[in-house]
Amino acid sequence: xxxxxxxxxxxxxxxxxxxxxxxxxxxxxxxxxxxxxxxxxxxxxxxxxxxxxxxxxxxxxxxxxxxxxxxxxxxxxxxxxxxxxxxxxxxxxxxxxxxxxxxxxxxxxxxxxxxxxxxxxxxxxxxxxxxxxxxxxxxxxxxxxxxxxxxxxxxxxxxxxxxxxxxxxxxxxxxxxxxxxxxxxxxxxxxxxxxxxxxxxxxxxxxxxxxxxxxxxxxxxxxxxxxxxxxxxxxxxxxxxxxxxxxx
Amino acid sequence: xxxxxxxxxxxxxxxxxxxxxxxxxxxxxxxxxxxxxxxxxxxxxxxxxxxxxxxxxxxxxxxxxxxxxxxxxxxxxxxxxxxxxxxxxxxxxxxxxxxxxxxxxxxxxxxxxxxxxxxxxxxxxxxxxxxxxxxxxxxxxxxxxxxxxxxxxxxxxxxxxxxxxxxxxxxxxxxxxxxxxxxxxxxxxxxxxxxxxxxxxxxxxxxxxxxxxxxxxxxxxxxxxxxxxxxxxxxxxxxxxxxx
Numbered sequence: 001x002x003x004x005x006x007x008x009x010x011x012x013x014x015x016x017x018x019x020x021x022x023x024x025x026x027x028x029x030x031x032x033x034x035x036x037x038x039x040x041x042x043x044x045x046x047x048x049x050x051x052x053x054x055x056x057x058x059x060x061x062x063x064x065x066x067x068x069x070x071x072x073x074x075x076x077x078x079x080x081x082x083x084x085x086x087x088x089x090x091x092x093x094x095x096x097x098x099x100x101x102x103x104x105x106x107x108x109x110x111x112x113x114x115x116x117x118x119x120x121x122x123x124x125x126x127x128x129x130x131x132x133x134x135x136x137x138x139x140x141x142x143x144x145x146x147x148x149x150x151x152x153x154x155x156x157x158x159x160x161x162x163x164x165x166x167x168x169x170x171x172x173x174x175x176x177x178x179x180x181x182x183x184x185x186x187x188x189x190x191x192x193x194x195x196x197x198x199x200x201x202x203x204x205x206x207x208x209x210x211x212x213x214x215x216x217x218x219x220x221x222x223x224x225x226x227x228x229x230x231x232x233x234x235x236x237x238x239x240x241x242x243x244x245x246x247x248x
Numbered sequence: 249x250x251x252x253x254x255x256x257x258x259x260x261x262x263x264x265x266x267x268x269x270x271x272x273x274x275x276x277x278x279x280x281x282x283x284x285x286x287x288x289x290x291x292x293x294x295x296x297x298x299x300x301x302x303x304x305x306x307x308x309x310x311x312x313x314x315x316x317x318x319x320x321x322x323x324x325x326x327x328x329x330x331x332x333x334x335x336x337x338x339x340x341x342x343x344x345x346x347x348x349x350x351x352x353x354x355x356x357x358x359x360x361x362x363x364x365x366x367x368x369x370x371x372x373x374x375x376x377x378x379x380x381x382x383x384x385x386x387x388x389x390x391x392x393x394x395x396x397x398x399x400x401x402x403x404x405x406x407x408x409x410x411x412x413x414x415x416x417x418x419x420x421x422x423x424x425x426x427x428x429x430x431x432x433x434x435x436x437x438x439x440x441x442x443x444x445x446x447x448x449x450x451x452x453x454x455x456x457x458x459x460x461x462x463x464x465x466x467x468x469x470x471x472x473x474x475x476x477x478x479x480x481x482x483x484x485x486x487x488x489x490x491x492x
Contacts, residue, residue, distance in 0.1 A: 074371040104270065
């Protein structure tokens with residue numbers, strides 16, 4: 001479980017996050033939504049330690065991650081899997097080496113065990129016989145799947161996904177969404193997804209946080225989201241005609 | 249601004265030289281970088297060295313048109329110029345462009361495509377993993393290239409002298425062996441080790457802290473080449489002042 005307590009973050013004089021508190025439970029898909037510039041990416045980067053917070057606490061199962069130094073953070077970081085918007089795969093390596101990297105760095109597995117784990121992770125994301133492919137030869141959807149395979153290679157307790165559907169066609173988006181949800185349920189991972197794709201939110205959003213002007217403006221499930229009487233939430237959720245016709 | 253970057257550069261080096269998480273993975277990277285930096289730069293260094301030696305021989309002969317000066321002095325001057333200055337400095341300036349630019353653009357691209365963030369989230373010391381192998385590979389392979397460059401430079405002068413008629417082969421050899429002082433090789437190697445370290449670490453620093461997008465990767469590469477070239481020349485002056 002991840003708990004945020006009064007998290008604040010500023011860049012120079014510009015306050016991006018204002019006293020954000022929230023709880024992300026394991027086994028459900030937690031989503032952070034909000035318009036551009038609302039602070040979603042900053043919050044995610046603070047949670048994974050890429051940005052230092054100015055005030056507040058980020059607790060990973062009771063341990064305040066934000067107060068730890070680089071070395072103290074390593075045990076928690078080993079339990080974190082991250083799927084980046086661009087997948088952030090190492091383009092100097094092939095698919096197999098990308099998934100092998102965290103295993104080589106931190107596990108005591110034998111060569112055979114590592115290979116088994118790689119093949120298991122690839123199979124789990126519905127990719128097979130792609131081990132030797134170069135990253136440049138993969139499609140956008142395949143890159144995301146390899147990104148997920150790399151993220152789950154070390155059997156993480158926490159999974160973060162930054163805009164997992166960006167740049168993907170609707171069909172592939174649904175596949176990626178369902179994959180993230182299945183993995184979350186199967187391994188009881190604490191999953192936090194940063195998204196502004198409303199289809200995705202309605203499809204898999206068990207617990208949603210709506211950020212507005214750097215604040216936790218609204219919190220609830222996807223069914224509560226469409227019934228919300230909050231003006232900012234409604235403006236965001238029903239911005240498209242499709243959402244209006246489907247849910248209003 | 250200078251002190252800000254100097255302090256940040258020192259902190260960067262502190263992170264680079266921390267204990268590696270997994271020596272086996274680092275060793276693999278060092279070998280890969282040695283191949284990229286050392287073997288990959290051999291061609292350009294060979295071409296430069298051959299022309300440097302030949303031009304030094306011909307121009308020295310041109311400036312020493314006098315019957316009072318023994319011809320074998322051309323060999324002495326060519327040998328000393330190539331060993332103490334041309335091979336370590338000119339080769340390193342060229343490598344600042346080839347290797348420095350490549351290091352900065354590789355790390356810059358990794359930064360803007362979030363690959364460095366991915367490493368950090370995994371708990372990997374990204375500066376150590378990405379930069380230490382490059383520095384070690386540079387400090388091992390570049391001095392080897394410079395030694396090869398010295399031999400090639402002198403050998404090309406030995407070939408071009410008799411070919412153009414400015415000096416005979418025997419006179420050139422006599423000059424190369426005259427008043428031989430191995431200390432100049434020591435000075436040249438000290439220079440090379442310092443320049444190699446500066447080149448790789450400054451370029452890595454520029455690339456590692458790239459902010460923005462593709463355009464900024466280009467800016468970082470340019471800065472890497474310019475700053476390492478200027479600092480190589482500055483270090484050249486300091487070493488000459490201290491050791492000669």
